[in-house]
Amino acid sequence: MPAIEVGRICVKLTGREAGRKCIIVDIMDKNFVLVTGPKNVTGVKRRRVNANHIEPLQDKIKIKRGSSDEEVMEALKASSKLEEMKQIIKPTLA
Numbered sequence: 001m002p003a004i005e006v007g008r009i010c011v012k013l014t015g016r017e018a019g020r021k022c023i024i025v026d027i028m029d030k031n032f033v034l035v036t037g038p039k040n041v042t043g044v045k046r047r048r049v050n051a052n053h054i055e056p057l058q059d060k061i062k063i064k065r066g067s068s069d070e071e072v073m074e075a076l077k078a079s080s081k082l083e084e085m086k087q088i089i090k091p092t093l094a
Helices: 071-078
Strands: 008-012 021-027 033-035 047-050 053-058
Touching: 021 053, 021 071
Parallel strands: none
Antiparallel strands: 008 021, 008 053, 021 033, 033 047
């Protein structure tokens, strides 16, 4: 299982959004990825994040690279993971 891939659901480990779930929208380079919550669902704004500051989960949704927040919302509804995304979990720091 490739851990860092477009559509992978992750948990932010650091920062003010720590413990909130997000989705990888794009891979910038080997160190940074673009994630979104979307903000109105999880509170995570679309931003560039260090790959070491997120923890990938088993879940994945089917989206295209660079998808808008609306497209991510539709994919979450289609895969019935919308309510699951709203849960805040305590991140485990290694």
